[in-house]
Amino acid sequence: MATVTVNGGQQVHFVDYGGDGPAVLLLHSFMMDIDMWEPQVESFGADYRLIAIDERGHGGTPADDDFDYWDVARDAFGVLDHLGIERAAVIGTSQGGFIALRMALLAPERVTALAVLGTSAEREAEGTATVYRHLIAAWLEAGPEPLVDGIATFCLGDYEASAWKTKWLKLPGEKFQRIMETLVSRDSVLERAGEIQVPALVLHGSGDNEYPMARAESLVAALPNAEPLVTVVSGAHFLSLTHASDVQPHLKKFLEAHAAGK
Template identity: 90%
Template sequence: MATVTVNGGQQVHFVDFGGDGPPVVLLHSFLMDIDMWEPQVEAFGADYRLIAIDERGHGGTPADAAFDYWDVARDAFGVLDHLGIERAAVIGTSQGGFIALRMALLEPARVTALAVLGTSAEEEAEGTGTVYRHLIAAWNENGPEQLVDGVATFCLGDYEASAWKQKWLKVSGEKFERIMTALVSRDAVLDRVGEIQAPALVLHGSGDNEYPMARAESLAAALPHAEPLVTVVSGAHFLSLTHAAEVNPHLKEFLETHAAGK
C-alpha cells in the first residue's frame, strides 16, 4: 500500500499489486474501498498489473474539501503518472463507473479499455436525490448505527456484509455528507459518452436496487464501441463483489482482448 500527493495537494491511497501484464485501474463503489476488489485480484491478478485506488473520502484517502468525480478522475491519472504508466484499462463499479467514464472523457488516449458495472451516465433521479439528502441528515443527527443495515441491503443484497458495516460505523457525519454530496450532485455525461472511442463493456444486475436496467441499456447504446450488454441475473448493485463468480469471466475475456490497447 502507498500514498501519493497528486492534483494540487490531494493525498491518494492506492495499492499496486504488481505484475508484468497490462495495467488495469480498479475503482470501487460508494462507501467501499480497495478491499472490494479481492475477488478480481484473486481471479486475474496474476495476468495484469492491477492498481486499486481509494477514492476521495474512502479508505485511506481523505476528502478535506468539497469535490466532484472529475476531481477524482484526475486523482487517478495522478496515481498513474506517479507510477510512470501512460495508458491503462479501467474497471469501475457504481461510483467507480462514474469516475471511469470521466477518465475516458478527460484523457481518452490514456484509457485502453473501459468496463463499468452497476453504474449510470445520467444524473441522480430527483426522488432518489431527496432520499439521499434525508439519509445525510439522519447520519449527521443520529449516527450510522440505525442506517448501515439498510445501506447494506440496498447496495449488497443478501451478501454477507458484516465487515463492511463495521467500516461504515466509523464514517463521521461530516465525511458522509461530503462523499454523498458528490454523488447526489454529479453531472450527467450520457450526452458525451459518444466521444469515448475505447472498447467498452457494461455489466448490470437484474436485482440492482439503485439503477434500473434501462440506465445500463442507455449507456451501452451510447458508447460507440461497447460490447453487448451483460445482464447478471439477480445481480445486486455492487455486483463485482456480490456476484464475482458471474462477473469475472466476462471481465477476464474483455481484458484479454482489449486491455493492452492497439
C-alpha cells in the same frame, strides 16, 4: 499499500499489485474501498498489473474539501503518473463507473478499455437525490448505527456484509455528508458518451436496487464501441463483489481482448 500526493495537493491511498501484464485500474463503489477488489485480484491479478485506489473520502484517502468526480478522475491519473503508467484499462463499479467514464472523457488516449458495472452515465434522479439528502440528515442526527443494515441490503443484497458495516460505523457524519453530496450533485455525461471511442463493456444486475436496467441500456446505446450488455441475473448493485463469480468470465474475456490497447 502506499500514499501519494497528486492533483494540486490531494493525498491518494493506493495499492499497486505489480505484475508484468497490461495495467488495469480498479475503481470501487460508494462507501467501499480497495478491499472491494479482492475477488478480482485473486482471479486475474497474475495476468495484469492491477492498481486500486481509495477514492476521495473513502478508505485511506481524505476529502478535506468539496469535490466532484472529475477531480477524482484527475486523482486517478495522478496515481498512474506516479507509477509511470501511460495507459491503462479501467474497471469501475457504481461510483467507480462514474469516475471511469470521466477518465475516458478527460484523457481518452490514456484509457485502453473501459468496463463498468452497476453504474449510470446520468445524473441522480430527483426523487432519489431527495431520499439521499434525508439520509444525510439522519446520519448527522442519529449516527450510522440505525442506517447501516439498510444500506448494506440496498447495495449488497444478501451478501455477508458485517465487515463492511463495521467500517461504515466509523464514518463521521461530516465525511458521509461530503461524499454523498458529491454523488447526489454529479453531472450527467450520457450526452458525451459518444466521444468515448475505446472498447467498452457494461454489466448490470437484474437485482440492482439503485439503477434500473434502462440506465445500462442507455449507456450501451451511447457508447460507440460497447459490447452487448451483460445482464447478471439477480445481481446486486455492487455486483463485482456480490456476484464476482458471474462477472469474472466476462471481465477476463474483455481484458484479454482489449486491456493492452491497439
